[in-house]
Amino acid sequence: MRYRKLGDTGLSVSEIGFGTIPILSGDAPVLPEYYSPDTETAVSIMRDAFDMGCNLYDTAIPAEYGDAEYKLGRFAAGVPREEIIIADKARKYTGEEMRGAVLRSCGNLKTDPDIYFVHQVDEKNADTVFSPNGALEALCLLKREGVIRFVGIASHYYSVLERAANDARVDVLQAPGNILECGVLNRLEENGLMRRKGFILNKVYAAGLLTQAFSPGELISGILHYSISSALIGIGTFEQATAAMAIEYPPCDIPFQEALDVLGRRCDVIACDRCQRCVCSYHHEIHSVLRYFNYFRLGKEAWAMEKLAMHVFGLRRHCMRCRERSCVSSCPRSLPIPALIGMICLEADKWRADRKGQPLGRDDGSI
Template sequence: MRYRVLGRSGLEVSEVSLGCWAIGGPSWRDGESVGWSGNDDSASISGLKRAFDLGINHFDTADVYGDGHSERVIGRFLKEVPRDKVIIASKVGWFRGTAPNAMQPIHIRHQLEQSLMNLGTDYLDLHYFHNTNFGPNDLYLAEAAELMRQLQKEGKVRVIGQSGYSYGDFKRVCPVTRPDVLQFHYNAFGNQFDQPDTNLFEWAAEQNLGVVLFGPLAQGLLLDKFDPENPPKFGEGDVRASNLGFTKERLLEIRQRLVPIKERFGMEVQDLVRVAIQFALAQSPNACVIPGFKNVKQVESNAHGAGNPLNSEEVAFIRSVIQKA
C-alpha cells in the first residue's frame, strides 16, 4: 500500500482508502432510495479488519449512511484497532431530522455528537459538509462554517472537508467554509471536474487542498462484470436502482469501450480495477480514492489496485477510449 498526504491538511492516508456507504445498508430519504442492498454486518466487519491488515488506514462514512448504521458498524471495528492508527471521516448535511435545514448549526453539533457516539470515539479526523445546501440564499453558511471551526477548537474535529456536486458550488461556498480537503465524484468516464473551465483538480492544487474521490469504479460499471443480456436487479432502498448505467444498452456500450482497455492492460476484472483506481489517482498527487465494499473479497480487490501507477501516456489512452464522443 502506498500513502499520500491530503495537501495542507497533513493527513497521511492510504492511496486506496474505503468508502463505507454500502455497509450502511438500504435506506431512503424523502421517498428516494439512497442506500445499498445486500450488506451483511459480519462481512462488513471482516472487510474492515482485512483492510486494516492490508494497510488501508482511511475509512469514510456519513451520518446518513444507513441512518447511522455505517457509523455503528465502524464503531465495532474501532474497538479492535488502535484509534490513532486510522483516519475516520464522517459528514453532515443530508439528514436534517426536524431542523429546517441540515446545516443549521445546532443540528450540525447534534449530528456530530451522534456520529461520535455511533463510532465510539471522541473525535473525527475529518468532518465534511456533505453538500453545499446551506439553506435559502446560504442562510446558514457563515454560522455553519463558524461552528465547524469551534468544533475544531474543542478537539472534536481535526480537519474540515467540503463535499459537493458542481464546480460552481465549490467555488461559492469554499471561501467561507475554508476546507482543507475536497471530496467529489470522479472516475474514468470523466465529468465537469476535469474540464478546462471547471477543473477542480487544478483549483485544489493551487490551494494545496487534499482531494478524496468517490465512485472510482463507477459502481462497478468500469469492471465489465454485469451481463448486458441480464442487467442486475437491485433490492429496495438501493441507490443503483435509479442508475441508467445498468440498462442493457448502456452496459453494451461500456463493454465495447472497454475492449481496447482489456487488450492493453489485461482481461481480468482485477486488471480493470487497477486501471480505474490508478486513472483516478493520476489526476492529483494530493488525492486518494474511496471505493466501496461489502466483504473481504472486495476489500482485497480494491487494495490490490494500489501501488501500480499509470504513466501519462497510459492515462491519455484510457481517457481517449473511455471518454470518446
C-alpha cells in the same frame, strides 16, 4: 499501499480509502443495491482492508448510510485508534443542525471522527453553509473545541468546490469523479484548486456502473494521476477489498475518448464529462440531466428515470422556446444539447410507456 499527504492537515492517508456505503444494512436511501453484511462480517472486511494498508474510512450519519457509522465504530474499537482516520459527514446546513449531527456521530462511533464534512453542498444551500450561522462555522467551533480535527466540504458542484478551496476554514474537499465524469477533476487540476486542500475522491466506479466495462485496476489507475489525496472505493466484500487494495496500481491517464470508446462497445453514452461549464438561460442543471441519462444507459434505469422525470420534461419545454441557446456555445465539447434533451425525452417517454403501471425506482437522491 502508497500514502499521500492530506493537504496541510499533516495527515498521511492511504491512496485508496474505504467507502462504507456497501457495508450498510437497513433502508438507507443511498443505493438500490448494497451488500448488507452483518456487523461481524463488515468489521472483518474493514480489518482486511486495514491489514492491506488502508487507513482512511469514510462514512455518514444513519439517515444517509444506515448502520455504517455503528459498524465503523465497532471496527475502530478493535484497531489502534491513532492508526486510522475516520471521515464522517451529514447533510446538515445550519450550524445548530450540524453541531447536533456531529455530537450524535461521536456517540454512534464511540470515538470522535477526525474529519467531518458538510455533505452534498449545492448551489442552493451553499450560502447557508458558508454563512456565519452555517454548518461550516459550527464545524470550525467543534474543531477549536477538540471534538473533530479537520473540517470538510463535500459537493458535486464545481462552483461550491471552488468556493471551498478558497475558504481558509476548509481543510479537506470531497467530490465525485472517475474516468468518465472527469470534467470537474480536470478543472480543479488546471486551476491548482485540488492542491490547495486535502482532496478525497469518491464515485471512482460510478456506483459500480463502470465495472461492467473496466477492471478495478483500470478505474483506479485512471484517477491516480490527479492531485488527489485518496480515492474512496465502496467496499462490501473481501473480494472487493482485495481488488482495490492488494495491488499498487500505477497512475495512468486514460483519455476521455478512449473511455467513451470502451463504453460505446456496450451502450451509447453521451460524450459529456460533466465539466459543468454549460450555462442554461433557464438555470437548468444540464450536466445532471445528461448524467442521469448516461447512468440510465449504463444500467441504473429505474433510478435514472425517476430523476429524469423530475427534470427533463420541464427542461425540454424551455428548450423549445429558448432563443439564446447559451448551452451550446458554452459547452467545450460542442454537444448539441437541445437535441440531446429532445432525444432523452423521447427515450424517457418510451421507457415509461413500456412499463405502464410499473412504479418508478426509489429516489435515492445521492449517488
